[in-house]
Amino acid sequence: MTRYIAQRLLILPLLMVIYSFVIFLIIQAPPGDFLTAYVATLASSGSSISADQIAALRHQYGLDQPFLVQYFLWMQNLLHGDFGLSLEYQRPNADLISEQLGLTLALALFSFVLTWAIAVPAGIYSATHPRSLIDHVLTVINYVGVATPNFMLALILMWLAFAYFDINVSGLFSPEFVDAPWSFARVGDLLFHIWLPGLVLGIAGTARLSRIMRANLLDELNKPYVVTARAKGMREWRLVLRYPVRLAFNPLVSTIGWYLPALFSGSLIVATVMNLPNIGPLLLRALINQDMYLAGGILLIYSFLTIVGTLLSDVLLALLDPRIRVES
Amino acid sequence: MPLTRIAIEGAVNQQTPLLQVRDLRVSFQLDEGVVRAVDGTSFDVMPGQVLGIVGESGCGKSVTMKAILQLVDRPGRIDTGEIKFLRSDGETVDLVKLPPRGAMIRQIRGGEIALIPQEPMASFSPVHTVGDQIIEAILLHSHRWEQGGRKISKREARKITIGLFRDVGISMPEQRVDAYSWQLSGGLRQRAMIAMALSCKPRLLIADEPTTAIDVTTQAQVLALLRDLQVKYNTAIIFITHDLGVIAQMASYVVVMYLGRVMEQGPVDAIFHAPKHPYTRALLRSIPSMYGQTRVALPVISGTLPHPFNRPPGCPFHPRCADVMPACSVGVPRLMPVGDDQLASCFLHHNEAEPV
Known part of the structure; x- marks a missing residue:
């Protein structure tokens, strides 16, 4: 087991190098560069910049270098822990990202926990009471949840909260706490505001997860080992939790790997709509303005999370299922 | 015997x-x-x-x-x-x-009343050890092992399980207790199942x-x-x-x-x-x-089992029966004594039909 994890960790740097190359290739793919986008912005606001100045800037940022040279320079800096300078904000990318990363992670984890806390019990109830009224109600909610785009849901909920409860739910903080230093009051304010975006982000995942849980558990409930356990004289709910639920869990655990990064990238549109201090809008802006090193840095973090998430779900799966653990 | x-x-x-x-x-x-x-x-x-x-x-x-x-x-x-x-x-x-x-x-x-199921492989949970599943059964009915009203502990239940494994002829019971069902051979698995069924001294x-x-x-x-x-x-x-x-x-x-x-x-x-x-x-x-003679077809029961939605009227066996009589498709024969200690439901031996 330890060996298995060590092996996976050793492959991690290699994967990161491959991902970084692909990421660089993609963010360089659109025509033009940061400066063409910059000139266009300036032009639209009525000011202009001379061709000489542009050439000088292009040289200064190294944008006139060939693709591979630019890539190696970027990698060289990355290996020294330097994410480079944002061309647009003229600030270190590391600062820009780390300012947003904490709250992004908090939101993603909150929504993840919420998803599982709702989906698993709902799935278990549906599977143990198939075709009951509550099962039908949950099924309808699930289909609506999967089918509604989450930004749409965000808009509706924001409108409802504002129109009927007079609460402004955009952002993660009340106005007086946005720039305040951390304190218990600010944490409390965060916890008050995180519910709605957490729910919005998690709703589609919750619906999908509870459908998977229901289907898996229905399968497992028909297995002979359930009859054996009943024939032992176990209490029904204890039996269900101890045997079939445990086995129905395995396919769910293997989804954690892609679910974590999906929460980050999925938050992009919602975060923009709900004005959340989140890494999503930062990435969107960086991509639009071709602020390539900022976008590259964020995408690298996404890739890292994907790899770590996959590793995490594999390890969890091995802990949960001796058939995987013993054989590997 | x-x-x-x-x-x-x-x-x-x-x-x-x-x-x-x-x-x-x-x-x-x-x-x-x-x-x-x-x-x-x-x-x-x-x-x-x-x-x-x-x-x-x-x-x-x-x-x-x-x-x-x-x-x-x-x-x-x-x-x-x-x-x-x-x-x-x-x-x-x-x-x-x-x-x-x-x-x-x-x-x-x-x-x-204990059950020994048909497929020992599928009848054990694959993610729990066989010992765990048997110990659980013992603890559920611990009063059947108790002496003087004292609750038995998990450790004692484990000892009982090892003893049962020995009784049903599983070698190295101390190790086998911690095995998963898919690590055992078919015979051992069924023996473990029998041990589980016997674990609470059923009648x-x-x-x-x-x-x-x-x-x-x-x-x-x-x-x-x-x-x-x-x-x-x-x-x-x-x-x-x-x-x-x-x-x-x-x-x-x-x-x-x-x-x-x-x-x-x-x-x-x-x-x-x-x-x-x-x-x-x-x-x-x-x-x-x-x-019997080799290369000669075995006698078989003619016809096939009727489809469950399509039960024949009267005696369920009459469409395939060699001794079928007109009465067989009308009434359902009751189970009646046809000798010392032997009962049959067939109109060849009596005329009692089930009340309609």
């Missing part, structure tokens, strides 16, 4: 039955229609007796057993009938009337085709083991199989079922040497013999 059998039979006749199944009916409400899986089955099990139930696949053997334990799954339902069980405290309860999730049936399940053991999933050599060992344990603990066994050879080895009394009804029942010698019902006779004819 015949001597013990006679001894048991002799003792049996004066005793009250351990289990009395009377006119049991179980049906499944499916979208396509109603399937009457068990359609008026009656039989008795005496304390310490080995009762063989034989019949083709789908004749309602397993559903009857599930009904005894109140384990019939939706959309199945026990419609009518009685299953009277003599509990160890001397009280008789009708298992049909117990709520399937109630405390009393849970005490009886595993504690007084009735239901063995549902316990040897179908294992090869012939191992099968012989498992049967020998069950016979030894039966003599040692004097546990009554209901032995379900479609293998008449196994019945001849194991059972002292035989019930022959077809389409959810009892066709014939009686002591094993009577059933094998003086079968009364044409179905029993046909079954016995289709056993391959050591002395």
